[in-house]
Amino acid sequence: MTANDGAGTGHEDLDALRKEIDDLKSIPEEQLISPTPADLLDREPTPHPTNAIGSEQWDKSVDEETLDD
Secondary structure (H helix, E strand, O other), X not given: OOOOOOHHHHHHHHHXXXXXXXXXXXXXXXXXXXXXXXXXXXXXXXXXXXXXXXXXXXXXXXXXXXOOO
């Protein structure tokens, strides 16, 4: 037996291990430390723009107000 016997199978193992490490490196550290449950991601509300405090237009109904002025 030589040191190179079975080296072909070990190479695939290292490639798989490297791929797993690269996949883990692509995940942000915050997500690894405190992951967000998948069911919460589906229920997360969609943000929408709002008027700045004090910019309400009291003489218009809510439907007529815009964020442009």
